[in-house]
Amino acid sequence: MTAKIFIDGEVGTTGLQIRARLDGRSDIKFLRLPENLRKEREARAQMLNEADIAILCLPDAAAIEAVALIENKTTRVIDASSAHRVADGWTYGFAELSPTQRAEIAASKRLSNPGCYPQGYIAMMRPLVEAGLIPSDFPATLNAVSGYSGGGKGMIAEYEQGEEPIKVPYWPYGLTLGHKHVPEMTAYAGLQHPPVFQPAVGHYAQGMIDAIPLNLWALESGLKMADLHACLTKRYEGETFVKVAPLASAGKLDAITPEHLNGTNSLHIHVHGNDDIGQAVLLAVYDNLGKGASGAAVQNMNIMMGIDEATGLTAASLPTASH
Numbered sequence: 001m002t003a004k005i006f007i008d009g010e011v012g013t014t015g016l017q018i019r020a021r022l023d024g025r026s027d028i029k030f031l032r033l034p035e036n037l038r039k040e041r042e043a044r045a046q047m048l049n050e051a052d053i054a055i056l057c058l059p060d061a062a063a064i065e066a067v068a069l070i071e072n073k074t075t076r077v078i079d080a081s082s083a084h085r086v087a088d089g090w091t092y093g094f095a096e097l098s099p100t101q102r103a104e105i106a107a108s109k110r111l112s113n114p115g116c117y118p119q120g121y122i123a124m125m126r127p128l129v130e131a132g133l134i135p136s137d138f139p140a141t142l143n144a145v146s147g148y149s150g151g152g153k154g155m156i157a158e159y160e161q162g163e164e165p166i167k168v169p170y171w172p173y174g175l176t177l178g179h180k181h182v183p184e185m186t187a188y189a190g191l192q193h194p195p196v197f198q199p200a201v202g203h204y205a206q207g208m209i210d211a212i213p214l215n216l217w218a219l220e221s222g223l224k225m226a227d228l229h230a231c232l233t234k235r236y237e238g239e240t241f242v243k244v245a246p247l248a249s250a251g252k253l254d255a256i257t258p259e260h261l262n263g264t265n266s267l268h269i270h271v272h273g274n275d276d277i278g279q280a281v282l283l284a285v286y287d288n289l290g291k292g293a294s295g296a297a298v299q300n301m302n303i304m305m306g307i308d309e310a311t312g313l314t315a316a317s318l319p320t321a322s323h
């Protein structure tokens with residue numbers, strides 16, 4: 001069967017990447033609008049209602065409008081925006097979230113693609129909280145760096161065009177700590193309190209690292225790096241896209257660079273630290289436009305279509321155990 005797919009916001013950063021990942025697929029028929037109609041309400045409404053799956057690659061307000069324009073019971077939605085991440089009636093599109101998540105995605109009519117930063121955070125934190133290794137009231141933090149494509153067409157233009165493109169090598173932001181990704185991080189990691197989330201934009205286009213520092217000494221359990229690593233490794237055993245690198249000193253450090261997994265749908269977790277001083281740092285490396293956005297959207301679309309979730313996606317192998 002051929003699925004009719006409409007990408008609302010097709011010429012934006014996320015939309016273009018989804019198109020590229022779906023190019024050449026014979027199981028998909030694209031519904032498309034000409035340039036002069038792509039923001040016209042009526043024309044979008046027609047496409048949204050004709051589509052089997054509508055993928056929204058829009059700012060939040062336009063995504064909310066698109067959902068309201070759907071009048072039938074058949075069009076299924078994948079929303080890449082942050083409008084519905086913790087909304088009632090919406091499925092969270094992180095396939096590796098739990099053993100039951102793929103079944104929920106497969107049955108979903110309204111699916112929210114995760115935020116880029118939250119995917120890595122949730123991938124690392126949730127299994128540890130679920131296993132009781134990290135208490136749910138833990139005062140967690142997240143430091144992260146993203147390429148400037150994370151800010152969409154507008155930010156790409158600020159870094160690449162005009163008379164005075166931004167030259168700043170590393171630009172911390174979100175310093176009032178109210179970033180829109182924090183509610184989904186808290187909810188899906190299973191934490192009682194929002195993490196302190198401190199993101200930054202780097203002077204490169206694409207790719208990201210989430211880093212979670214952990215003061216293990218503050219826990220009475222005597223938790224060691226090997227415990228964290230064993231829990232995460234067991235959790236992602238057999239997964240195609242989320243993988244855990246060999247423990248700490250055995251991991252290749254050149255794999256912990258933000259652009260390492262660009263073009264793939266992979267997310268690799270690394271456990272580092274120092275048991276003698278009771279501190280660890282968990283790192284997730286992935287492509288903000290891959291597993292962080294477009295790759296995840298295609299993975300979710302495949303699951304919703306009932307086909308192999310890896311169709312059209314690239315998975316990267318793990319670093320080897322020697323330097």
Ligand SMILES: NC(=O)C1=CN([C@@H]2O[C@H](COP(=O)(O)OP(=O)(O)OC[C@H]3O[C@@H](n4cnc5c(N)ncnc54)[C@H](OP(=O)(O)O)[C@@H]3O)[C@@H](O)[C@H]2O)C=CC1
Binds near residue numbers: 080
């Ligand atoms: N970039 C990233 O790394 C990630 C982005 N996201 C989310 O995905 C969504 C899309 O982001 P991104 O692709 O980066 O953003 P872009 O700004 O690159 O693209 C958004 C597109 O939506 C179009 N658009 C805006 N308003 C309307 C409207 N009313 N009707 C139809 N089209 C409209 C824009 O048109 P025009 O071309 O005219 O501006 C643009 O082409 C956002 O919600 C973003 O937060 C999620 C995860 C990661």
Ligand SMILES: CC(=O)N[C@@H](CCC(=O)OP(=O)(O)O)C(=O)O
Binds near residue numbers: 149200
């Ligand atoms: C570098 C940069 O600006 N990044 C964006 C996040 C992009 C993203 O993930 O958008 P969603 O919230 O729709 O998921 C930001 O911090 O707002």
